[in-house]
Amino acid sequence: MTARYVLRRLGGTLVLLLVLSVAVFALLQAAPGDPARTLLGPRNATPDALAAVRARHHLDQPFAVQYLRWAGDALRLDLGTSIRTGASVSATIGGRLALTGQLVGLGLAIAVLLGVPGGVLAALRRYRATDRAVQTASLIALSTPAFAGGLVLIYVFSLMLGWFPAYGPGTGGDRLPHLVLPAVALALGVTAVLLKLTRAAVIRELDKEHVVFARARGVAERRILVHYVLRGALVPVLTGVGLVVAYLLAGTVMVEQVFALPGLGSLLVDSVTYRDVPLVQAEALLIAVLVCLAGLLTDLAQPLIDPRLRPAADAPRRPKERR
Amino acid sequence: MTSPRALGRPRGLPGPSGLRPLTALSVLVAFLLLAASLFGQTLLPHWDAQDITAGARMPGGGHLLGTDELGRDIAQMVIAGARSTLTGAALVALGSMVIGNVLGLLAGYLGGWTDVLVRRWADLLLAVPALLVTLVVAGIGGGGWALAVCALIVLTSPSDIRLVRTAALEQRHLPYVEAAETLGLPGRTVMLRHIWPNTLPVVFANTLLNFAGAVVSLSSLSFLGLGVPPGAPDWGRMLSENRNLLWTNPSAALAPAVLIVLSAVVLNLLGDRVLEAFSKRGKS
Numbered sequence: 001m002t003a004r005y006v007l008r009r010l011g012g013t014l015v016l017l018l019v020l021s022v023a024v025f026a027l028l029q030a031a032p033g034d035p036a037r038t039l040l041g042p043r044n045a046t047p048d049a050l051a052a053v054r055a056r057h058h059l060d061q062p063f064a065v066q067y068l069r070w071a072g073d074a075l076r077l078d079l080g081t082s083i084r085t086g087a088s089v090s091a092t093i094g095g096r097l098a099l100t101g102q103l104v105g106l107g108l109a110i111a112v113l114l115g116v117p118g119g120v121l122a123a124l125r126r127y128r129a130t131d132r133a134v135q136t137a138s139l140i141a142l143s144t145p146a147f148a149g150g151l152v153l154i155y156v157f158s159l160m161l162g163w164f165p166a167y168g169p170g171t172g173g174d175r176l177p178h179l180v181l182p183a184v185a186l187a188l189g190v191t192a193v194l195l196k197l198t199r200a201a202v203i204r205e206l207d208k209e210h211v212v213f214a215r216a217r218g219v220a221e222r223r224i225l226v227h228y229v230l231r232g233a234l235v236p237v238l239t240g241v242g243l244v245v246a247y248l249l250a251g252t253v254m255v256e257q258v259f260a261l262p263g264l265g266s267l268l269v270d271s272v273t274y275r276d277v278p279l280v281q282a283e284a285l286l287i288a289v290l291v292c293l294a295g296l297l298t299d300l301a302q303p304l305i306d307p308r309l310r311p312a313a314d315a316p317r318r319p320k321e322r323r
Numbered sequence: 324m325t326s327p328r329a330l331g332r333p334r335g336l337p338g339p340s341g342l343r344p345l346t347a348l349s350v351l352v353a354f355l356l357l358a359a360s361l362f363g364q365t366l367l368p369h370w371d372a373q374d375i376t377a378g379a380r381m382p383g384g385g386h387l388l389g390t391d392e393l394g395r396d397i398a399q400m401v402i403a404g405a406r407s408t409l410t411g412a413a414l415v416a417l418g419s420m421v422i423g424n425v426l427g428l429l430a431g432y433l434g435g436w437t438d439v440l441v442r443r444w445a446d447l448l449l450a451v452p453a454l455l456v457t458l459v460v461a462g463i464g465g466g467g468w469a470l471a472v473c474a475l476i477v478l479t480s481p482s483d484i485r486l487v488r489t490a491a492l493e494q495r496h497l498p499y500v501e502a503a504e505t506l507g508l509p510g511r512t513v514m515l516r517h518i519w520p521n522t523l524p525v526v527f528a529n530t531l532l533n534f535a536g537a538v539v540s541l542s543s544l545s546f547l548g549l550g551v552p553p554g555a556p557d558w559g560r561m562l563s564e565n566r567n568l569l570w571t572n573p574s575a576a577l578a579p580a581v582l583i584v585l586s587a588v589v590l591n592l593l594g595d596r597v598l599e600a601f602s603k604r605g606k607s
Contacts (some may be wrong), residue, residue, distance in 0.1 A: 014448060031463045139595070143587030145539045147546050148580035151562065154571055189539075246452035253458065256544055258566070268455075269547055272462030284459055291450060 006300065013296045019076075020288040024281050025067050031277060035059055038277055041083035049098065074285060080278040084271070089282045099169055100263035103255070104248050106179055107186035111244065115191040116237060119198025120230070126203060134195070142192035146251040150185035150258035157181060167260040182259045186251045190244045197240040201233035208232070235306045240299030246291045346596050356586055360407035370403035370556060371395055381572050389572040391565055401578050404556035407545070409586065411472050412537035418476035420530045423483020424519070430484070431491025432514050441488070443604050445481035453478035461549045468551050471544050477479045479533050486529050490522035524601040530592030535587045542583045558583050 029039045036053045037045055053059070058066050073079065079089040122134040141149075158166035158181070170178035205211060206229055214224050252265035260266075264283060271279035303310040364370065373393045382389040385552070389398035430441035457474040464470050494500060503513050544550045545559030558579035565575035 016447070019447065020451070027459065027463050030460075032465050139591050140584065143535060143539065143591050144584050145543050145546070145587075147543060147559075148562065148583050151566065151569070151580050153574055155577060156567055159569060202504055246450075246455075250452040250454040253455065254546065257547065268458070272458060273548065275463065277463065280459055280463060284455075287452065287455055290392075291452065295450065 005303065009296060009299045013292050016295075017288060017292050020292070021071060021285060022067060024284045024288065025070055027284070028277050029063070031275065038275065039083065041274075041276070074159055074282075079282040079285075082271070082273050084279075085274045089278050092279065093265070093282060093286065096262060096264050096267055099261060100252055100256070101263065102175070103179055103182055103186065103263060104245075105250055106183035107190070107248055107251070108241075108245070110183055110187040111190040111194055111248075112241060114187070115194030116198050118191070119195040119237075120202050121231075122199045123202035123206065124225075126206075135199075138192040139194045141188045142196075144188050145254065146185050146188065147254040147258050149188045150182065150255055153181045153185055153259045154258070156270060169263075178259075182255045182261060185258070186248060186255045189251065190247050193244055193247065194237070194240055198233065198237050201236040202229060205232040207227045235252065235302055235309070237306065238301060239298050242294045244267050245294040249287055249290065347595075349592045352589045353593065354584065355590070356405060356409060359402050361406075362407040363402040363405050364556070367399045367403055370399040371554075382574055388574040388578050391561075391568065391572070391575045397572070397575050397578055400556050400561060401558070401582055402557045404561060404579065405582070407551045407555060407557045408436045408538060408542050410539045410581070411468065411476075412534055414472050415475045415479055415537035415541065416534035418472075419479035419483050419533055420526060422476065422480040423487050424522075424526065426480070427484045427487025428491050428514055428519060428522075430458065431488040431512070432495060432518060438488075441484060443485045448481045450477055451478075454543060457540065457544060458547065458549060461544065471541065471550055472502070475537060475540055479537065482533065483526070483529060486525055487522055490525055491518055494518045494521050524597070528594050528597040528601065531590050535590035535594065538546065538583065538587045538590065596599060 028035050030039065034050075035057075036050045036059055039053050039057060040049060058069055076090045077090045079093075081087065082089055082092060085092070118134050118138070122131045154189045164181050165174075165178050166181075168178060169175065211224060211228050214228055215221075219228075225290045252263060253268055254265070255261070256263045256265035259267060264286075268280070268283045270276075271283065330582055373395055374390070377443045380390045388401070390396060391400070426441050426444075430438040453475065456478060457471055461467065461471045491514075500513060500517060503517050508517075541550060542557075542559035542562075545557045546563045546564065548560075551557040551560060561579040562583075565572075565579075568575040
């Protein structure tokens with residue numbers, strides 16, 4: 001992997017992040033009414049208070065200057081104070097980061113552990129009963145919004161069977177049983193997406209000539225599967241894993257609401273409902289950074305895994321693919 | 324592991340190509356849901372009749388699915404609630420189809436700078452999580468069903484843009500397009516009368532899949548309280564309001580959940596079948 005490739009990808013990510021951060025900052029202007037009143041919230045809007053808010057947030061200066069000051073503060077993790085509670089935004093977010101991080105991590109693990117083997121199995125048993133069954137299950141999972149799935153899980157596994165607690169984050173040691181049902185609800189749709197992707201990628205590899213030839217010259221089936229098929233399917237699957245991070249983050253919003261978990265998702269819903277603009281901006285920025293980072297990581301991992309994707313230093317560059 | 328030689332080899336055809344029972348059933352369910360969303364509120368004008376004395380009852384006693392906390396009949400509410408989710412989702416799918424067709428056709432046919440700009444735009448929209456953006460935009464912009472639908476249209480359109488662009492690009496260099504251009508037909512005619520009709524089957528299938536996705540995201544938004552106004556019947560809102568009845572009348576929360584999933588399953592299934600039928604036709 002050349003330094004140039006890394007630099008280009010880094011540059012692309014930074015540009016994307018810049019565009020997204022301008023959009024996030026513009027939210028304040030997009031909110032109906034005077035930005036100063038929006039930032040003041042329900043407090044008494046005396047002329048003095050409005051003037052103080054305007055001065056503190058540089059609202060009388062051009063948009064570009066406001067943005068630069070805001071972005072500069074954001075880089076130093078100073079994201080202002082919440083309108084509703086008056087607490088520091090960074091501290092509020094920091095206090096909830098762990099729970100949501102654990103939830104997303106567990107959800108991603110479930111999705112990868114179910115979706116990838118499921119997709120491989122469906123592809124190997126293509127068009128047969130196993131494939132149909134796996135595909136039907138994945139269709140239902142894809143069609144289930146996280147909140148509906150979560151509710152059904154609570155009904156079946158908490159109320160009827162009593163295996164897992166229904167609500168709350170748990171205290172200290174019993175955090176894991178409290179997170180099992182939410183993580184499964186969160187993983188439903190993502191598992192289906194990964195399964196579909198893996199199945200298509202494995203089928204594509206199975207139909208390739210080098211696999212047909214390996215079979216013709218009598219290479220053991222297990223070796224064909226592991227060294228030829230799965231190795232070829234790894235890159236699209238890994239790209240898929242990077243893409244679904246965004247879905248998972250969106251899912252936490254609903255899952256935390258259903259399971260009464262005080263994480264970043266429920267914080268976002270609360271702050272959107274109360275129009276707590278600084279908090280919403282900070283969360284949107286955090287999500288943008290995470291999504292960009294996931295994209296960058298998958299981009300950088302691709303040439304590490306697949307030598308065919310490595311840009312050769314002295315080889316003539318292949319024409320850029322257009323589709 | 325599978326037997327040697329059988330690894331991943333398709334056995335026979337992908338199944339009978341006629342109308343399979345499951346497909347027929349999906350069409351039937353789709354028509355029932357359509358009927359409920361069109362006529363439900365007209366046929367059941369008393370869907371929101373309250374009876375506090377008979378609140379949160381289990382099914383029975385004239386109430387097929389029991390009642391909610393205010394004594395409203397769950398079965399009637401569920402039928403009346405079909406409209407907001409399904410019409411909203413249909414609007415999202417159709418709006419995104421229109422945007423996708425216009426931009427995709429222009430990008431695929433004209434190429435050059437138009438193509439680069441359209442592709443960058445679609446990439447940008449694909450990079451952001453649609454539901455979160457809609458949540459933030461609808462919340463900060465003052466909420467409301469119309470704003471949520473508009474935001475979802477914009478955020479769903481990249482899938483249509485990419486699809487139509489690829490389809491147009493495939494047709495672009497086929498002999499019939501060159502023939503039409505040689506005849507001196509204007510670009511607009513070639514695009515609309517010659518290329519566009521050939522992209523329609525995939526577009527139709529994708530619209531059904533987008534429809535299913537929009538059912539999921541719109542009901543999620545009303546679950547979070549950012550969709551329909553209070554008092555309007557809606558599956559996502561019912562689910563959110565009746566969550567606490569899981570112990571007294573579970574069907575109050577489970578019925579809307581089942582209907583949301585059923586709608587999305589049926590639409591996803593039909594979309595897959597249309598796509599399948601089309602790709603088979605293309606090969607034979």
